[in-house]
Amino acid sequence: DTAVSQTPKYLVTQMGNDKSIKCEQNLGHDTMYWYKQDSKKFLKIMFSYNNKELIINETVPNRFSPKSPDKAHLNLHINSLELGDSAVYFCASSTVPNEQFFGPGTRLTVL
Amino acid sequence: QKEVEQNSGPLSVPEGAIASLNCTYSDRGSQSFFWYRQYSGKSPELIMFIYSNGDKEDGRFTAQLNKASQYVSLLIRDSQPSDSATYLCAVTRPGGGSQGNLIFGKGTKLSVKP
Secondary structure: OOOEEEEOOEEEEOOOOOEEEEEEEOOOOOEEEEEEEOOOOOEEEEEEEEOOEEEEEOOOOOOEEEEEEEOOEEEEEEOOOOHHHOEEEEEEEEOOOOOOEEOOOEEEEEO | OOOEEOOOOOEEEEOOOOEEEEEEEOOOOOOOEEEEEEOOOOOOEEEEEEOOOEEEEEOOEEEEEEOOOOEEEEEEOOOOHHHOEEEEEEEEOOOOOOOOOEEEOOOEEEEEEO
16 A cells, blocks of 8 residues: 555666666656655656656666656666666655655665 | 755754754745655655745644745754654756756754753
8 A cells, every 4th residue: 555666675786787666656646756865865856757758857867767657657777787876766756746755765786 | 056955964952842944945936845854764755845935834843935035944843853854855946847846955964852
């Protein structure tokens, strides 16, 4: 009965690998987001999708590609992982613009 | 100039006191303002939002907004040790086509001492 869920919770991988993080929300929200929180705890938006369409794409390297198969899911695929990609990645969703509910986060460690 | 600024703290208050958390923002066109609480190792949790100048109260929490001064604050009355967390201020980035585009401050760490 979790509102916004993410898998996996932890992800440890080598530089150069490709990995995906999955996000699902059962709140019936139209908009979903991906955020990155770095080691200094700064939370920054990466992508926003509304009804499966990309709305926001901040200055994120094109190694990051979001995919939204339906409005309840927003996955994040990362190619050619780099050390600097190590962070906690949060998925969020909202219905009323900006009142966002966050998932539990995925801690990515690139070795 | 940073878009959303907060004192990183730590802000230490005794149990039962009022904790006052402050945030300033740079873009006068920002319309919506949010306070999120984040416990260590957990995800941000929305606790207050405010859209109009003035005060908004919800239980022990009061959000205050002054658009002329580009200032938003959060007061926590009767602070409890369970309020110890990092408080993130978030502001919408104005402009069309940016639905849900929240800009977060770096957060203020609050510690409530028993």
